[in-house]
Amino acid sequence: MSVLQHHYQRVLQAIRAAEAAAGRELGSVCPVAVGKTFPAEDIREVYAAGQRDFGENYIQEWYGKTEALADLPDIVWHIIGDVQSNKTKFVAERAHWLHTVSRLKTVQRISAQRPPQMPPLQVCIEVNIAADPAKHGVAPEEAVALAVAAAGLPNITVRGLMCVAEAEAGEAALRQQFTRMQMLLADLNAAGVPADVLSMGMSADMEEAVRCGATHVRIGRAIFGARDYAR
Ligand SMILES: *Cc1c(COP(=O)(O)O)cnc(C)c1O
Numbered sequence: 225m226s227v228l229q230h231h232y233q234r235v236l237q238a239i240r241a242a243e244a245a246a247g248r249e250l251g252s253v254c255p256v257a258v259g260k261t262f263p264a265e266d267i268r269e270v271y272a273a274g275q276r277d278f279g280e281n282y283i284q285e286w287y288g289k290t291e292a293l294a295d296l297p298d299i300v301w302h303i304i305g306d307v308q309s310n311k312t313k314f315v316a317e318r319a320h321w322l323h324t325v326s327r328l329k330t331v332q333r334i335s336a337q338r339p340p341q342m343p344p345l346q347v348c349i350e351v352n353i354a355a356d357p358a359k360h361g362v363a364p365e366e367a368v369a370l371a372v373a374a375a376g377l378p379n380i381t382v383r384g385l386m387c388v389a390e391a392e393a394g395e396a397a398l399r400q401q402f403t404r405m406q407m408l409l410a411d412l413n414a415a416g417v418p419a420d421v422l423s424m425g426m427s428a429d430m431e432e433a434v435r436c437g438a439t440h441v442r443i444g445r446a447i448f449g450a451r452d453y454a455r
Pocket residue numbers: 258260281304305388426427428442443444445446
């Protein structure tokens with residue numbers, strides 16, 4: 225087993241332990257392995273260990289990886305970074321999930337550009353849960369309206385909500401933010417959108433997110449190691 229595969233197994237164990245601690249069904253949390261800044265070969269290694277869901281932030285970097293890994297037919301690509309309007313076509317044509325919808329205009333473009341033979345793009349509305357001006361996402365009060373509008377688009381399926389919690393938040397603040405997300409998902413359901421996904425929790429705050437109902441945790445460093453953005 226390689227070092228990456230060993231890290232990966234440890235992450236899987238930590239997720240299973242968090243599920244058990246929260247009294248949740250084992251396997252109810254889907255890990256998304258976040259490979260930004262790491263080469264396609266690293267992704268191939270984690271894929272070989274059984275992982276299928278992979279997350280990427282930077283469209284150009286990701287696009288290169290889709291080419292390098294085109295021989296892995298069942299890989300599931302999750303876009304978890306901001307998508308500029310000149311890059312929507314790549315997402316429409318190659319992604320399975322987009323976790324970071326925060327503008328109706330962008331998701332409208334993607335719906336229009338989605339090839340008709342492809343299944344609808346699964347999307348989450350990104351919520352700026354800590355009201356951090358440096359972060360993307362809509363204010364919590366705006367999430368339901370955007371989700372309802374996006375759910376009306378032909379090639380889009382609204383699956384739920386995504387957030388990045390405050391980086392240095394203590395346990396109480398984290399729990400408050402993640403619990404608010406859980407309540408927003410209930411609001412979304414009450415508004416008639418049958419969404420079931422909470423994409424929240426990263427390497428540092430995954431346990432708390434699972435306790436608060438996360439269905440998808442996005443794990444980078446704990447699998448791939450420390451990132452060097454200069455690469
Ligand atoms: C990079 C990134 C992650 C993974 O973070 P780690 O701390 O490396 O686990 C998750 N979500 C988003 C939106 C990211 O940009």
